[in-house]
Amino acid sequence: MDDLYQLKFAAAGTDGLQVTLAGSWQTHHALPDATPLENWLDSHPGIQRIGFDSSALTGWDSALLIFLVRVTAMAGNRSVQLDQSGLPDGVQRLLQLASAVPERKGARRAAGKAPFLERFGNRSLAVAGATRSALAFVGEATLSLARLLRGRAQFRWSDLWLTVQQTGAQAFGIVALISFLVGMILAYIGAAQLVNFGATMYVADLVGIGMARAMGAMMTGIIMAGRTGAAFAAQLGTMQVNEEIDALETLGISAMDFLVLPRMLALILMMPLLTVYADLFGILGGLFVSVTTFDIGVVEYLHRTQEAVKVRHVMVGLTEASVYGVLVAVAGCYQGIQCGRSSSAVGAAATSAVVSGILLIVIATAILTVIFNVLGI
Amino acid sequence: MSASPEPVDTAGAGDPDVHIQVKDLTMAYGSFVVQRDLTFSIRRGDIFIIMGDSGCGKSTLLRHMVGLMRPAKGQVLYEGRDFWAADPVQRKAFMRNFGMSYQGSALWSSMTLAENIGLPLQEYTDLSAADIRELARLKLALVGLAGFEDYYPAEISGGMKKRVGLARAIALDPDILYFDEPSAGLDPISSRLLDDLILELRESLGATVVIVTHELASIFSIGNNSVFLDAEKKTMTATGDPKTLRDTTTDPKMHRFLTRGEA
Numbered sequence: 320m321d322d323l324y325q326l327k328f329a330a331a332g333t334d335g336l337q338v339t340l341a342g343s344w345q346t347h348h349a350l351p352d353a354t355p356l357e358n359w360l361d362s363h364p365g366i367q368r369i370g371f372d373s374s375a376l377t378g379w380d381s382a383l384l385i386f387l388v389r390v391t392a393m394a395g396n397r398s399v400q401l402d403q404s405g406l407p408d409g410v411q412r413l414l415q416l417a418s419a420v421p422e423r424k425g426a427r428r429a430a431g432k433a434p435f436l437e438r439f440g441n442r443s444l445a446v447a448g449a450t451r452s453a454l455a456f457v458g459e460a461t462l463s464l465a466r467l468l469r470g471r472a473q474f475r476w477s478d479l480w481l482t483v484q485q486t487g488a489q490a491f492g493i494v495a496l497i498s499f500l501v502g503m504i505l506a507y508i509g510a511a512q513l514v515n516f517g518a519t520m521y522v523a524d525l526v527g528i529g530m531a532r533a534m535g536a537m538m539t540g541i542i543m544a545g546r547t548g549a550a551f552a553a554q555l556g557t558m559q560v561n562e563e564i565d566a567l568e569t570l571g572i573s574a575m576d577f578l579v580l581p582r583m584l585a586l587i588l589m590m591p592l593l594t595v596y597a598d599l600f601g602i603l604g605g606l607f608v609s610v611t612t613f614d615i616g617v618v619e620y621l622h623r624t625q626e627a628v629k630v631r632h633v634m635v636g637l638t639e640a641s642v643y644g645v646l647v648a649v650a651g652c653y654q655g656i657q658c659g660r661s662s663s664a665v666g667a668a669a670t671s672a673v674v675s676g677i678l679l680i681v682i683a684t685a686i687l688t689v690i691f692n693v694l695g696i
Numbered sequence: 697m698s699a700s701p702e703p704v705d706t707a708g709a710g711d712p713d714v715h716i717q718v719k720d721l722t723m724a725y726g727s728f729v730v731q732r733d734l735t736f737s738i739r740r741g742d743i744f745i746i747m748g749d750s751g752c753g754k755s756t757l758l759r760h761m762v763g764l765m766r767p768a769k770g771q772v773l774y775e776g777r778d779f780w781a782a783d784p785v786q787r788k789a790f791m792r793n794f795g796m797s798y799q800g801s802a803l804w805s806s807m808t809l810a811e812n813i814g815l816p817l818q819e820y821t822d823l824s825a826a827d828i829r830e831l832a833r834l835k836l837a838l839v840g841l842a843g844f845e846d847y848y849p850a851e852i853s854g855g856m857k858k859r860v861g862l863a864r865a866i867a868l869d870p871d872i873l874y875f876d877e878p879s880a881g882l883d884p885i886s887s888r889l890l891d892d893l894i895l896e897l898r899e900s901l902g903a904t905v906v907i908v909t910h911e912l913a914s915i916f917s918i919g920n921n922s923v924f925l926d927a928e929k930k931t932m933t934a935t936g937d938p939k940t941l942r943d944t945t946t947d948p949k950m951h952r953f954l955t956r957g958e959a
Contacts, residue, residue, distance in 0.1 A: 346817075346869065350827045380869035380901075381831055388834060409900035413838065416896055420840035660850045661805030 502604025526605030540643030544676030552672035555655025590644030748925035795865030
């Protein structure tokens, strides 16, 4: 590394410059600087030709090439002729290679930021476009469902059962655990307040109705958005990257029927079932806290729950769960199908699937709560 | 076979022209042996072809040579020094001198072409961002893609990706260039141009080139040394200049392979 590059200039004749390259021209810490040469040319305006002497060159790599590319550009600007014959053969050939294919016109991207209005316009158009494509997706999914009902969808039932297993049975553990914990939390918070009124017993009502009407469905929805919605987006997105979806389309098989339909059906079927489990485990969580911490008997608690939780509460929860199932499935499959063709696009698709899934769940909860309230259910 | 980190002088290693040596190499996935008893040497400046029928372990051999897979037995020597017996720091120093171009290009899809080529420079040199960009631009110009620095891999064609893969492989001016099926998926003209490019880069950079391929045209036009692997026998049939192998072999399978079963 101490054997650094050396650069010398000498006038050759009246209008020539001889550049002597010596030492090792290799990429170490910085690329060789061409400004000394530029300064020299500035102070000797009559130069017409530049020649090279590389006999003392001990080693070279791209560093020398970069230097020569810079010198070539400089010479071009000043209409000075460049004589490459004094350069090593390999260098001459690489320089030729580098200039063999002229830069494609228009290939270079315009740098810099677009003006505010242009960016605003582009973003607005993008939002409009995304809305339109999301609506088109929902429409296509509906048509695909209609084809299934008429028995005309290209659809493998084995795919449906596999997805049912993945979204249903395999999610059972995490749904049970989280619901049990949510039930415990509800019981703790509720009982701590109710105990002031001597109404600790009513913790069973609170947990039972809370889980059945809202928390069971909502927690399951959020778990499924994170677990299954993201998985759908990543699976379909990877298939998009690998051209697997194109392969289906060219066979005349609709990706909507073949890939999206079984996933949506599986999730829509499994969400209410998982919610029933979630309700049950939430109530068990409440029971656990009530019995261990607030001295309520097991039978008392269950009896109180039975009194409080009506079928309509459970039905409200299950209706919500079905809606969440549709939303999570649509968000996941839509992001997967819309995925770009790169690994980072798959990541972005999975993220969007989870974020939009949870957002849609919360919005739907708000709307449904108002509707059920108006209907007095 | 005991491996020693010291320079090992074995038959052929005394020859200063020998750049890479593979000795008694056995490659296996778990207990499944892919190839056994591979021994050959590659001279500095060779264009060495690894050939053989599909599934014989050509790419696996390449993965053993570049340090992606550890041999079940045997050695890979660079200038007489055992790659796998070296400590991780030394191995990294070895790998600094490798450039590899992958079968599917393996460009990082979330980076622009300039960033793809710039990453090795960023990791291994102290160059400034502007210098790295200028170098990336030069490397792209060398493969005929000047002006495409800000494109993403998804936006260019398969042949262009191959060439960017090559540009990334030469980013650090390596001593050894490895190619896994460089012309797979390219039309004959592009594949010929890529061969010429490889040849040109070898000539001007003075690098040793190792290529996995079964394109006969490439094998005979650019290869001057080779090894032939047999999938059934699970070992090498022969090593040497592919043209000589074609003309002198007595092995029926290799003969069929090198003459496309036509002679």
